[in-house]
Amino acid sequence: MLNCVKINRENIIKNLKRIRNMTPLICVVKDDAYGLGIENILPVLYNEGERYYAVAFFEEASEIRKMYEDVNIIILNYTEEEKLHEAVKDKIEVSVFSMLQLHRYIEILGDKIPELGIHIKFNTGMNRLGFDIEETPELCRIISENNLQVKSVFSHISNSENIENTEKQLEKFENITNLLKKHEINYGFRHISASPALFQYTGKYNFDFSRVGMAIYGLEPLSKDTGLEKCISIESKIINIKNVKKGEYISYGENNRLEKDTAVGIIPMGYAQGIQMQIENKGAYALINGKKAPVIGEVCMDMLLLDISGIENVNLLDSVVLLGKSGNEEITLRDISKWTSTIQDDIITKISKKIKRIITQGELWKK
Structure with missing residues (x-):
């Protein structure tokens, strides 16, 4: 296996337990669990007792339902009309925002x-999705006349680190829920915090x-x-x-002329595998044998070139870390x-x- 993504199960569980001490949670596993693979992540969360999940699209919800019958699933994006009867049959919950x-x-x-x-x-x-407060009275009428099963009411914070704007959003959300109460609309629960707001305000605005x-x-x-514990390594x-x-x-091109004799190591990852071309000439590097190997030249479709001149004993098929630790060096997602x-x-x-995504038992990112 030339390339792999390693996922640290132990650290995911540590993060999960820390979060659970702050709030009841809906685990967001949208877009294939942030690219890590629903089939990899969901069993970890399920075995830790989590039973509420949020996804982006119906296909993801359907995949989860095939895995587990005893969980709640919210689709956060638009659910196509032709999928609605199946959503009812499979007890998949949908978001409505207009x-x-x-x-x-x-x-x-x-x-x-x-x-x-x-x-x-x-x-x-945020002005992306959602009913405006002025629509609330008409919305309440429609809910009542059609006996809608409202599982929750929710919103989304646009920038949790802007305290003034966040306070305005929260005030508006509370005004909306007061209107719902005034019109005697029953619903299951409220939620507005995602990861940023949860950690910025340490539980102040968690609602349910x-x-x-x-x-x-x-x-x-x-x-x-x-x-937070780091959970992902790319090699x-x-x-x-x-x-x-x-x-x-x-x-490629004529912009990458070497200024010195250079030992160049080639790895089989390029922009088709997810290496973004923006890393060119930005001081980016990989790690080999605990040493930094600068990225040089243009990122290719399936290959990346590294300057390994300053690293001893580099051999064919040696491991290269693109995210994670090697020796005393590390590359983080922030980097x-x-x-x-x-x-x-x-x-x-x-x-x-x-x-390939590989679940490990905890040997990555140990301190």
């Missing part, structure tokens, strides 16, 4: 609409549940360090070594975020699904 969507669902399901578990999303300031994804997997949800292998003379070019000018979620969800 009048047009709600009217379509009522029209399609007819008398069966009360059987569909619905989570009503409100827009409190928090939706937590990235923090479970060790992705830092804030600009400051929250001390490759040296497939070739070239000794290239000063003045020669490497990789890669800096090199690529993107966020941690973007990095791990872009790692090709063709690269």
Whole structure:
């Protein structure tokens, strides 16, 4: 196996237990559990007693339902009309966030609409999805007339580290829930916090549940360090070594002329495997034998070139760490975020699904 993603089960469980001490949670496993594989992550969470999950799309919800019959599943994105009857049959809960969507669902399901578990999303300031507060009275009328089964009401914080704007969103959310109470609308629970708000406000705005994804997997949800356990390592292998003379070019184009004689190590990971081209000329490096191997040249579709000149005893098929620890050195998702000018979620969800994910028992990232 030339490339792999290793997932530390022990550290996921540590993060999960820490989060559970802060809030009841809905585990967010959308987009194939942040690229780690639902088939890998869900058994870990299920065996730890978690029974509420959130996904992005119906196909993910259906996959989970085939794995476990005794869990609740929320679809956070739009559920296509042709999937609604199946959602009712399989007890898959859907999010509703606009009048047009709600009217379509009522029209399609007819008398069966009360059987569909619905989570009503409100827009409190992100202006992406959700009913506006001005729509609440009409929404309440529709809920009552159609005997809708409202599992929860929720919203989403746009920037948890902007305290002033967060307070405004929370005030609006509370005003909305007061309106629902005034119109005698019954619902199961409220939730607004995701990982960033949970750690920024340490439980102040948890309401009944928090939706937590990235923090479970060790992705830092804030600009400051929250001390979460790191859970993901990405590794490759040296497939070739070239000794290239000063003045020669490497990789594509003519912008990568060597200023010194260089030992070049090639690994079989490129942009098709999820290595983002933004790392070029950003000081990015990999780790080999506990030493830094700078990225040089243009990122290729299936290969990456490394300067291994300063590393002794590099051999064919030696391990190369792209995320994780090697000796006393480490590369974190924050490091890669800096090199690529993107966020941690973007990095791990872009790692090709063709690269095998391996669950380990805890030997990675030990302190």
